[in-house]
Amino acid sequence: MGNASILELNVDSSLEVYYGETFGSEDLKLLEVDEPILQEILDRGASGEELDTKSETGGKRTASAMAAATGHLELVEVAPNFEKLKSLLSERLYGEDTDSMDVEESTSGLYTWDDLLEKLQLSEKELQEGLKSLAAVQVGGFWRLVDKKYMHCVFELILLNAMQHDWSLQGLKEKEVVSALMADGYSAQIVIHCLATYGQRVSLAFEAGIASNGSYDLDSHVWELNERHVCLHYANQLLSSASRWRVDDFVDAWQQNLPSGVQASLDMLKGKILIEKLGSDSWLYPFSVANLPSNPAERFAALFRERPRWEWEDLEPYISDLRAPGKSVDALLLKYTRRTQPTAETPPIFTAR
């Protein structure tokens, strides 16, 4: 029925309808689409077994899946999934043994931007967002995830050097930091990646208020470390040294390890630790949202396995990153939890549905 004359059939006229010449030999499918997505497909094209649209539609990411019914497909929006990206990039982590500019023996398990676009059902924008959220770095044309321990090492070294040379954490000179770490065998690219992961670039050298003994080198990049990241770095060190801490002891040790001028607060550890009262003491232990499933049903199951009852304040950091198409946090709570509030004064409690 690819004939325009049926569409143009005038009133009081008729035509004969025939089977097309290629009828029966073509593999055709019909796909129902929303008008805006249709326009995107026609204008720009898309790729993926899940249909991707290459840009955002109405502010929402759209990676859509097709559900097949007999010969008739429907386009459904789903939220982008970075798990696959993470697992691909985790095949070969950049770490101690690969920290050299020498060409690696093989490129298996190494992926370029184009490789990733082809292998994953993500649009360009989503891939960019995914790489950023995973703190991936491009080394030698390949996108790499740096081994966490390795990143912590580099960060620790930067902090040690800063303390040793009395550098301000709000105004670290890239040249100085890089040369100090290169002397210890670390590559410049990784050092800069570390600075970018744990801080941000400050625009002009003299705006950082660095005292120098002469002229400012305006070409030198200056970095400011994010206070929260510095605090988290030291917090993580403490958390990995013991399975649980008395809260007061932890806070003392934590503050003691921090560079002067940096202020720590337990709020920074939301979504990373849980605190429970045992008798008159409060104890904390690591429980990180990063280790929990990203699928809402599995996430809530894991949370309720850990604790059968949650107060909103404690629960919020563990569900705020959940993405489900068209579902607000309230909708997720409604679907996966039971809310009880004994009295108007006590905070609401969430339990498994």
Added chain:
Amino acid sequence: SECREWALLELQGVLEIQPSAQHLPLNAFSIGSLSRSQQEKYYFTIGYHELEGKKVSLKKPMLVLQKVLRADPIDVESSPVVLSTQYPTQVQKTSELKAIGIIRHKILFKTRPKALISK
């Protein structure tokens, strides 16, 4: 784009070829005669049955997709192709769905066919 609008006739039933004509190729004869009386009122005469239908707009437009097999990986930037899937086969073969038409309206025949008595 290359996507022309296609017409869609929806019949609620099955088209069968008479035993005497089954040896002939499918497009050797017409299926029937389609005519339009008023604005959106259509008649489809198949054999000695007449179906009455009307033209309606689809709630959501439909794309007509054709499955195409390609041997090389796709350069997404330059290709006019719409969708592609990658099957884990030995050869780097990709199967794609190419949009070849859009359907926005259909002529829907859902009433009981009327038997025509020849004059």
